[in-house]
Amino acid sequence: xxxxxVGGGMGGTILANNLARRLATEMRNGxxxxxxxxxxxxxxxxxxxxxxxxxxxxxxxxxxxxxxxxEPGIEFQxxxxxxxxxxxxxxxxxxxxxxxYDIIVxxxxxxxxxxxxxxxxxxxxxxxxxxxxxxxxxxxxxxQGGKVVIAMGVPHKCPxxxxxxxxxxxxxxxxRGIRDKVKLHYTYPIGRVHTLENVAKWAAPEMERLxxxxxxxxxxxxxxGGKKIIRSExxxxxxxxxxxxxxxxxxxxxxxxxxxxxxxxxxxxxxxLTMEGRDNVFVLGDTTNLPISKAGSTAHFEAETLGExxxxxxxxxxxxxxxxxxxxxxxEAGKDRATYAMFDYLNPPQPRPPTxxxxxxxxxxxxxxxxxxxxxx
Amino acid sequence: MxxxxxTRKVIDARGSFCPGPLMELIAAMKMVEVGDExxxxxxxxxxxxxxxxxxxxVKHEHVxxxxxxxxxxxxxxxxx
Numbered sequence: 321x322x323x324x325x326v327g328g329g330m331g332g333t334i335l336a337n338n339l340a341r342r343l344a345t346e347m348r349n350g351x352x353x354x355x356x357x358x359x360x361x362x363x364x365x366x367x368x369x370x371x372x373x374x375x376x377x378x379x380x381x382x383x384x385x386x387x388x389x390x391e392p393g394i395e396f397q398x399x400x401x402x403x404x405x406x407x408x409x410x411x412x413x414x415x416x417x418x419x420x421y422d423i424i425v426x427x428x429x430x431x432x433x434x435x436x437x438x439x440x441x442x443x444x445x446x447x448x449x450x451x452x453x454x455x456x457x458x459x460x461x462x463x464q465g466g467k468v469v470i471a472m473g474v475p476h477k478c479p480x481x482x483x484x485x486x487x488x489x490x491x492x493x494x495x496r497g498i499r500d501k502v503k504l505h506y507t508y509p510i511g512r513v514h515t516l517e518n519v520a521k522w523a524a525p526e527m528e529r530l531x532x533x534x535x536x537x538x539x540x541x542x543x544x545g546g547k548k549i550i551r552s553e554x555x556x557x558x559x560x561x562x563x564x565x566x567x568x569x570x571x572x573x574x575x576x577x578x579x580x581x582x583x584x585x586x587x588x589x590x591x592x593l594t595m596e597g598r599d600n601v602f603v604l605g606d607t608t609n610l611p612i613s614k615a616g617s618t619a620h621f622e623a624e625t626l627g628e629x630x631x632x633x634x635x636x637x638x639x640x641x642x643x644x645x646x647x648x649x650x651x652e653a654g655k656d657r658a659t660y661a662m663f664d665y666l667n668p669p670q671p672r673p674p675t676x677x678x679x680x681x682x683x684x685x686x687x688x689x690x691x692x693x694x695x696x697x
Numbered sequence: 698m699x700x701x702x703x704t705r706k707v708i709d710a711r712g713s714f715c716p717g718p719l720m721e722l723i724a725a726m727k728m729v730e731v732g733d734e735x736x737x738x739x740x741x742x743x744x745x746x747x748x749x750x751x752x753x754x755v756k757h758e759h760v761x762x763x764x765x766x767x768x769x770x771x772x773x774x775x776x777x
Binding site for chain 2: 479510511515516537539553554555568582583590611612645647649661669
C-alpha cells in the first residue's frame, strides 16, 4: 500500500508520524510505503507568528528541520506537487518526478490573500508570514500614538487571532506607556465581536473595560491608503493611523490551479475526510472546505483520526471511525492571561475567564508543540 | 423555496460553531456569481435572524427561511 502525504505542515507531519508508528511492521516488511512531499525543508510553528509580531519570539524559534521531526522509515522529499492526476492515482512534482499512490492525503494548508482587497497588501500590517510579522513588529515599535484599527476578511486561519491581537495590542501599548495616546478600534464581520457566541459574551465587556471600541457587521471591502480610510461591504467606513489586518485566506495556488477546489478549498466529507467523489483521496487541515476552524488543532485532530483510519485500511481493509469536528483553541487575552475554547460538531465551547495559568500553559505548549509534530503529544 | 432554474450552492453548516454559518456564507458569497443562490443549512436558531440581518445590510436578497427537523434552511440570492 503506497501512502502519499502532500504537505509538510502541521497536519501532514503529525499524520506521517502517526502512520509510521501504526504501520511500523508493514513498512519494515514492504507491505506499506509512506512518502511525504513538502515545499520546504523546514517546519514552521505558525502560532509563533503572533509572538513574533510583538517581539516575544525570534524567527529561529519558529522553525525546526522537517527531517528531524519525522520517524525513521518515512520517505521525505522537498519536492512540491505541481500536478494532481487523481484519475491516474499519481502526482507530478516540481522536479518532474511522478509519484503513484494507493492512498493520498492532501494537507497543503492555506495562505493569507491580502491582495484580494484593494489597498490592503500595501497599507495594512499583518502577522501571517515571518516577513510580515517582523515588519509589523518594527511598525509597532515606531508607532507613537493614534488610531489603530483591526479589520479582517473571511475565511482566515486561527479564528481567535482577531481577539488575541487586539488584547495583546492593548497590553503592548500599556507597557510602552502610551496606551492613553492610542485609540484601539476593532471591527468584525458578523453581528458580535466573535463568531463563537460564548467567546463574544466574554470578549465584548472585556473590550469595553479596556477602552477598546468595536464595530460589528464590518466586512472589509477596500483600503484607501491616501485618505487612510477603510470601507466595508455594509457601507461603513472608518479612519485609521495604523491598520492591522487578519486577511482573508485561500488554499494553496496548486489546489486552485489543479481545479481541486474553488479558492483552494477542497470539498471534503465532514466525518470521513475524503474528497467528495474520491474514496482514496483524503484531505485534512486548512485546505478542506469544511465549516470548521482553520486551526492547527483541527489539523491535529483530523490527523489522529486519519492515522487510525488509514492504518485500519491497511490492516483491516476499512476505516474505523469518524472525525467528530473536534477543535481546541487557546485564546491569549493579553500579555499574561489566556483562556481556551474546545468544541466539536455537537458541543459548543464554554470558555472560562482568562487566567495566568492557561497563559503559562500556552507558553509551555509553544515549546511542546514539537512533540505534537512528532506524533507524541 | 426559490427558482428551480437558478444555480444554487448549498453550505452545510450544521454543527458549525466556528467560523459559523454566517461567516461561511460571507466567504461563499465571493465564490458565486450574481444571480446565484446560496442555501445555508444551520443547526443554530440564531442563523434565522443573523443571516437575513447581514443580507439586508449588504443589499442581497433573502429569499426565505424554513425550519425542518431542527435544521434551518436559509436561502439567499446574490444580487450584485
